Amino acid sequence: MSTSKNGRGALAKGKGNGDPPCAGSATCVWPELARRKTGEWPQAGESEMKVLVLNSGSSSIKFKVFDADGGQEIRANGVAERIGLSGATVRYCFRLRDGARYTSCFMRTPAKMDVPNHTAAIELICKLMMDPEAGIINSVDEIVGIGHRVVHGGERFVDSVLIDGSVKAGIEDCARLAPLHNPPALRGIEAAEENFPNTPQVAVFDTAFHHTMPQWAYLYGIPKRLYEDYGIRKYGFHGTSHKYVSEKGAEMLGRPAAETKIITCHLGNGSSITAVKGGKSVDTSMGLTPLGGVMMGTRSGDLDPYIPLFMIKELGMTVDEVERTLNRESGMEGICRHADVRDVEELVTQGDLDSELALNMFAYRIARYIGGYAMVMGGVDAIVFTGGIGEKDPLMRQRILKSAGYLGVKLDPEKNERNASDVSAPDAQVKALVIPTNEELVIARETLKIVHNRARRAAAR
Numbered sequence: 001m002s003t004s005k006n007g008r009g010a011l012a013k014g015k016g017n018g019d020p021p022c023a024g025s026a027t028c029v030w031p032e033l034a035r036r037k038t039g040e041w042p043q044a045g046e047s048e049m050k051v052l053v054l055n056s057g058s059s060s061i062k063f064k065v066f067d068a069d070g071g072q073e074i075r076a077n078g079v080a081e082r083i084g085l086s087g088a089t090v091r092y093c094f095r096l097r098d099g100a101r102y103t104s105c106f107m108r109t110p111a112k113m114d115v116p117n118h119t120a121a122i123e124l125i126c127k128l129m130m131d132p133e134a135g136i137i138n139s140v141d142e143i144v145g146i147g148h149r150v151v152h153g154g155e156r157f158v159d160s161v162l163i164d165g166s167v168k169a170g171i172e173d174c175a176r177l178a179p180l181h182n183p184p185a186l187r188g189i190e191a192a193e194e195n196f197p198n199t200p201q202v203a204v205f206d207t208a209f210h211h212t213m214p215q216w217a218y219l220y221g222i223p224k225r226l227y228e229d230y231g232i233r234k235y236g237f238h239g240t241s242h243k244y245v246s247e248k249g250a251e252m253l254g255r256p257a258a259e260t261k262i263i264t265c266h267l268g269n270g271s272s273i274t275a276v277k278g279g280k281s282v283d284t285s286m287g288l289t290p291l292g293g294v295m296m297g298t299r300s301g302d303l304d305p306y307i308p309l310f311m312i313k314e315l316g317m318t319v320d321e322v323e324r325t326l327n328r329e330s331g332m333e334g335i336c337r338h339a340d341v342r343d344v345e346e347l348v349t350q351g352d353l354d355s356e357l358a359l360n361m362f363a364y365r366i367a368r369y370i371g372g373y374a375m376v377m378g379g380v381d382a383i384v385f386t387g388g389i390g391e392k393d394p395l396m397r398q399r400i401l402k403s404a405g406y407l408g409v410k411l412d413p414e415k416n417e418r419n420a421s422d423v424s425a426p427d428a429q430v431k432a433l434v435i436p437t438n439e440e441l442v443i444a445r446e447t448l449k450i451v452h453n454r455a456r457r458a459a460a461r
Contacts, residue, residue, distance in 0.1 A: 056188025147447035152178035153205030209239030236284035275373035297339035363399035
């Protein structure tokens with residue numbers, strides 16, 4: 001693959017050992033660049049072997065590459081978008097170790113991209129990783145494992161698994177519970193198998209972390225046969241994120257995870273709250289699907305079960321219209337016609353009452369879950385905020401926790417304003433923590449664990 005050294009779509013190196021020109025911009029695919037100053041990069045790992053992590057959507061594939069050594073440092077990050085559509089794009093950032101390390105960004109001109117399907121997208125990702133200038137590997141054989149994010153594992157998959165024919169059939173079967181997410185993940189798996197035929201593929205499920213919930217937490221008050229025959233129950237989502245930040249939260253508390261009670265708040269366009277007791281999920285806000293729980297950017301969250309029936313019977317809406325309304329036209333979008341919290345908060349400063357209402361509804365529902373989960377666990381040691389809103393929105397954290405003083409929560413206004421990792425006041429009895437999530441690192445570690453176990457079993461034969 002040829003690369004030009006200037007202009008749009010070129011290989012662009014930052015000055016000296018600093019960040020690339022796109023750092024901090026809306027198009028940069030390596031958000032960490034915006035949070036680091038020159039010289040703050042950790043040293044890259046020495047391992048020549050890498051782990052590739054893929055998150056496949058219907059028309060996009062996000063990818064990250066990690067060193068396979070103990071440090072598991074990130075080496076590359078990117079996204080292929082508009083797969084199968086006109087004007088497909090690929091953005092790619094990489095980090096090389098060459099004495100003092102440096103970071104570079106590789107951008108392809110959208111008009112020149114031809115990405116008809118997921119197989120072509122992953123083939124292009126392979127070429128980028130082996131590019132003479134922008135590459136980080138010499139051969140696909142340096143990829144020791146590929147980890148795939150799969151949203152729904154139903155009751156069949158309670159942990160990460162090595163992918164084979166039966167696993168792919170199981171993912172397809174779970175697609176009835178996640179029709180927007182599982183089919184693209186399966187396409188990504190099959191495309192990766194075509195491009196990496198000898199590389200172990202691992203499925204890591206969003207739902208797996210929540211399989212420790214007790215039955216009284218995950219069952220609904222409907223005929224039990226509907227659960228026994230059709231698997232209708234609460235599954236929960238964002239599991240890799242809740243797992244990662246709850247473990248980091250326990251580290252910040254200086255206590256073993258088994259001795260902690262932590263409430264994790266993954267807040268973004270999709271949001272969920274989880275009660276993590278002793279390092280295990282005991283309840284979570286999302287349910288059978290990611291539609292349940294708190295109000296979100298475009299999703300309704302919890303509501304009276306009769307409302308969809310009313311929409312069908314009394315308003316004459318079709319099932320598809322109801323589904324579209326609750327998934328894409330509700331939440332903040334439904335209240336104030338804007339789904340992005342940043343836009344909503346800007347409108348509040350202009351006196352927009354619907355925007356103020358939307359923010360209050362969002363914060364209230366999160367606070368209600370936090371209070372309920374503190375009761376469920378018999379107390380709480382820390383409340384962790386993560387995700388785009390949780391990590392970067394001090395005003396929303398303030399709204400959510402304004403009545404949490406009775407729990408022992410007290411914010412430090414200055415630390416909260418600068419998004420410090422610990423935004424608690426010195427005399428707070430319960431910590432309020434801000435922890436950037438790293439779902440891809442969890443997937444990489446799960447992949448390495450399974451690949452290593454597979455190698456040990458093969459050696460023992």
